[in-house]
Amino acid sequence: MKELKENIIQRLKTNFADAVAGSEFSYNRVDVHVKKETIPSILFYLKEEMGYVHLSHISCVDWLEEGEFELVFIVWSPVDKVKVFVKTRLDRENPVLENIDMIWRQANTYEREFREMFGIQFTGLVAPDEFILEDWQGPPPFRRDFDTAEYAKKTFWNRPGREDAQDVRETISGRDGEEIPDFAKKYSR
Amino acid sequence: MSFFDLTGTLKPLTALKQFGKQPHTISYPKVKKEAADRYRGFHYNDLEECIGCGNCSTICQNAAIDMIQIEGIDGKKGDSGLRPRVDNGRCCWCALCVEVCPTGSLSLTKDYLYVSEDPDTFLWTPGVDNPEGKERVSFTSTGDSSLNVFQRVPMRELEGKERVKSFAEVVLGYNEAEARAEASRCISCGICTEVCPDHMHIPEYINAIAAGKDDEAVRIIYDNNPLPEMCGKVCTRRCEDVCALAHRGEPIAIRWLKRYATETAVTADITHEIVNPVIKESNGKTVGIVGAGPSGLTAAYYLALRGYDVTIFEANAKAGGATMYGIPKYRLPIESLDKQIEYIQSIGVKIHFNTKVGKDITFKEIYEKYDVVFMGVGFPAAWTLGIDGEDAQGSVQAVNYLHAINSGDKVEIGDKVIVVGGGNVAIDAARVSKRFGADVTILYRRRVEDMPADWEEIEGAEDEGIHIIPQAIPVAVHKDENGRVKSLEYVLAEMVPDERGGRPKPVEIEGSNTTIEATSVMAAIGQMGDYSFLDEYAETIKVDRGRFVVNDKQQTTDPKVFAGGDAVNRTADAISAIADGFRACKAIDEMMMGTEK
Amino acid sequence: MVNDKHSQKIVDFIQNWSRKHSIWVLAYGTGCGAIEIPPTMTSRYDAERLGVRGAATPRQADVLMITGYLTVKTLKRVIRVYEQMQDPKYVIGFGSCTINGGMYYDSYNTINVLDKYLPVDVYINGCMPRPEAVLSGFAQLQKRIAEGRADGATQYKENLEWYRANQKRIIPNWVMPEYNW
């Protein structure tokens, strides 16, 4: 298994100059980081040359603090029985990636979702604008800077009758006269 | 597909045989099928067992549980007085609230039917609105399934045989991983804070430790306790008694966690750096403090932070009072205490050592020189046993013995020591004696479980080979010809239940007199105050039953004089003294700044 | 004769009785609660015993079951469907989500309180309500009908403006025919 995994990384590295191996795992998983320009070619290579015929998943992670989106393509080979995670980072301000739905057709659905939920543009993607949301006016909702609870509170109504709820900590500190300084409050639950 | 598929046409018709069979329909309104024994239906809360910790409310990802005040349930120590109310318009019956309930009072029942036309009737207070649920409880929390971690991270200690060899600290303290693990057990309810005399911000600093922010934890701790490391080692930690987890498991090691956090600040300088205290500009007011015990130091520290000019008069050569001289060094190393006092001094508190008020300086001088006086004088004198032969050589008071040892003096105790009493002082004296190679026996009037000392201390003593004779009342000390202690005679007692409902009383068993040999006898049955230094002020500053009379702001009958510590409160422990000092500080500040309400 | 009080009473009684025993539920699984509808309707619990059966289109249906949460997108359709239904019509709120948001109280895409947008006759507690609970929900609705109190549709008409305002507040692109009852 170990040999096989090293072999995969080696092959990808020789073919794609920007491929960097990610952390190692004890189970059947290989991580490869590439630049976003390489994504279509490396996926095509994996599918056509190495037998990674099944695109298991595409995921997108918003690393707000780092100003980047991470796209993860998980492909699977029924022969090697190894999952290869191809990861790339996109600039959060201008997230553009090349469309890959000619390699795997189901990628189309993922791309539609990411376009809607994260605002990532896929060049060459042909699909209707709206996927899940309808007449959505806010920012792409799955970005981490969109606060769903606040939006829900503002937009939807909550049933009244629960205003008499009390905080346990406040009740007790009110009873015994404890004064919690402000810098400590963030550690209250 | 054949031209005509006879089987395919006729075989399905065999389904018609079902017509003759009894249908398996449950005629629901007529026939009711009981829900499974583990069904997750409506909540039921045992109101007696619930302590209102609110953990259910915290874990609920739907914000369905509110903690509310209920008529007939008042808060008390260890009980916030609040009870959960479930919004069934939010609940998803995941029963996480059951899994995290520390007392196991909350459970789900087999009842699931509720249909209403009024959407406002879906707010239920379990246990109040469905008292009948008690018999229908189905999904409960057992110790095994509970998501609370009931086992404390064990504290590493020296072996019993090892530790009697020296005064090295017995408790080794948590390392980082242990502290994080222990801190993350905390459910942050804050019920403990009410019991703490000083109302320390316990959940906050534990959470800071759990989050890996030790510095923050130290800052939070120093918010109202200037001697936290001392507390972290020797506090009586009543907080742990009411810990929500203590109901079904071991309480959070609050004391050890405090110790861990404060020990990360290795020196006074580092402490200063971490706490980074904001010292207000001098406001020109002066405060005189009698006694550098915990209460005096606390008052001094916080008054100094508020810009007062603070001076402490201490009779002994070192500050710390009873914590310095009463507690053996294997529990509280002298370096630790020094570090904390150095830190307090570093923010501008002046301490005059070896200055006994009443002898080296009169109380009058202090009273007149300072704008406010705070007295944290403690209980310097000890009770005696009041039995025959107590004047024998080798018969000492345990407090005095500890004081002498902690001062570095040598005391001749021989090889057979008997300690009378069951408090911490008794155990301390016994364990110190053990470290000097003596064979130590403790006599106590009541049973072992009645001993007021910490159970950890008692266990530690037993580990070290100290023999405890419970239900033994000393009657006489026998002297040898040199006037030295030769033996102690005691009588066994039986516990008689108190008719008025109090705790059982020991009653002597006639004729059970026993005599054991001894080279020294130590009495550890209590201490008392010495207020002779007051002189003419004894009239204005009233003393009642051996203690100063103070109001809830620690103000004595003389408005200019405040008092705290053992000389005021009945609990007689360091944290109460610190609380007194802190309270006095606030009251003094209010009085001087004119913000008194 | 119709003006006669007694005969009116009898007519009402018969009407309510037949309405009570014939409840056609619109086949619209708006949320996850739809998973307990098949067991309720099929052989084990067999709601048809009580006269409850499915109706394929809103025109034929009496009851609109809101099975759980409603997304804004679905709400738009649900309003449309509700307005297509014929009087008398009833709404059953099914599960926690219809009462106060349930699990999704903080989701940007689901409404929290159903009765702000549609008149609800009966709420069934649970997440998810068991078939028994669903059946007792129907029983409660039957009771309400028999007592002549199931007047959600009338309320909707009377307070149409209020409902409309609430609906339009969260549905940005309002393209719907006028409600003509």
Place this chain on the structure above:
Amino acid sequence: MEEVLYNILGAVVTFIVAFVVGMTYGGLTRKITARVQNRKGPPFYQNFIDAFKLASKKTAIHHGVMHLMGPAFLMVTSVMTLLIVPVLAGNNWFPNLNFHGDLIFLLYIMTFGPLGMALGAGQTGNPNSAIGVTRGLSQMVGFEIPWVMSLVALMIQYHTTSITGLMEVQAQSGTWLMLSSPFAFIAAVMAMFGMFRYSPFDIVGAPTELASGPVSENGGKFLFVMMSAGSVFTFAKLTLYVDLFMGGASNLVVLLIKTFLLYMIPVLYGVTSPRYRTEQAVRWFWGWPTFFGFLAIIQAVILK
């Protein structure tokens, strides 16, 4: 004059009986289906409750005149059929408009209702209705062939185009036509599957495909009218079959037994069958049923 009044009264009675029997049969069907489906099912009078409820519903659907006329067409068709079919031989309470050639007239009138429905459904603008109606008409084309062939065979064989004529034939010979003209009977029964629109020929109003098809825009009172028309029509058709092939009935009990037994054939087969697609259904009707129809005609030509 009196006779006319009696006839009108009799017609009303016939209608009521047909309605009640049709509804009860519907209810019994539901009950029997339920039992086959391993459940208890609704009470047998459930259809009446449903009908009352539908009648008591306010109905505010406006799609135009033709849409309003749709259910009316159905009702008219049902009543006409009912009035033409002799319910009980010689019973004054159940008069009928028998005349020579009424069998041929029936063939036409029975398609009249669906056509009316088609017009109505077309006007609703609901594509489900439109498609449903198209399917209904295609399917009708399917089952009309064996049905017509079967009737034509009877007409050829017994030289009569009236129902009463055929009944008399049976009364005289003492044998039911289902025995003397078995192929015609088989073809007719097979066509009946299509007529009653139970599975496997219920594609017209298949809820899972077309949301109940032609009736999808009809609720409340419309549906009530359609439902009662359906019940009456069911009764009329069953009576017609009984009259044609099972010797008619002399009293109500015999009639009920015969019709019920006949009715159970499509019902029970329907319970255990999925539905055919339209073209499959048409192909089915043009297969074996038409083949039997041919046989019937051949038999008729030979035996005439």
Place this chain on the structure above:
Amino acid sequence: MRDKATTLYIGPQHPGITGNMMVKVQVEGDTIIKARTEVGYLHRAFEKLQERRNWLQSFTLLCRFCVPEPDPVEESYARAVEMLEGREVPERAKYIRVLMLELARMGSYLLWYGGQNGSLGLYTMGQWSVGDRNYILDLFEELTGGRIYHMYIWPGGVRRDLPEGFTDKVLRTMDYFEKRLKDYDDLMFTNTIFQKRTQGVGVISKEKAVEWGVVGPVLRGCGIKSDIRIDDPYEIYDQLDFEVPTAEGGDIWARALVRRAEIRQSIRIIRQVIEKMPSGEIYNKIPNPLKWALPKGDAYARTEATRGEIGMYIVSDGTVNPRRTHLRGAAYVHGVSLLEDLLVGENVADISAIMNSLGTCPPEIER
């Protein structure tokens, strides 16, 4: 009507739709010339909500992803968390998990029996199988305390041990189903009309299946032997003896045959699991859930569900809340692009049947 294409809206309110979604089809006569799925009616933004909840609280949302068969989602999440954290699961818990998963598989297939036949008008089958499914739900209720939402498989193991006499009950239920499945076969699989309606409808070729990322019974119905339980074994599936049925043809009929065989394999697995079930711990307890932070990193675990591959991708930034959880729903692939493509050229009457045979489950698509 021939010359003009009619637009049909199948859903969202439609008895034939599988869940709350819409298929907009343009038809000429009865033939579909264009299809467009529209989803989003059930979008609750689970993954967004999970970012606000901690790792344990997130767990309660999982079973809502796909209600007919919630356990594979729980399983995927639990396994992903365990993978990320390196948490061991006790042996007995693994067996109980497999038992749960297989029971859930059976339940889901029974519901499919109902759905597939309902779409074809054979309601008796639905009444039978969905009614019988209650016996499995009863088992769930007894084991987990909930009929539909089990919330049972959680990180570290399972929540409660088997109640007393539970295994006997399971075996009795299995006996019942073995008998009952024969009746189902008589009614459904031998039925000419069922065969006629399903054979040659909704055909997916092998090549297409690979290109479109088809998974689960649909892929096996194309003659490709692929099952995560065998290929990427999890829990104790590699120690069990069972077959992965396949069928040739790629039409509804082939998929139905695969499912028919799989439900029998499930019974076989359940019998084995009960036979081999070891005793011991069921739960490797997590620390206090309020302060349970996972190490930084990501993990992806996948489970074979009745609709295909269900994967859970989780990313932790080292805090108590997930940075990202992302469900790979099986229907995600089948329900949108594949369905749109597959419907073209089919008969309107078969839309519902095709959707059912693909196992389209809209809450899995939009989450």
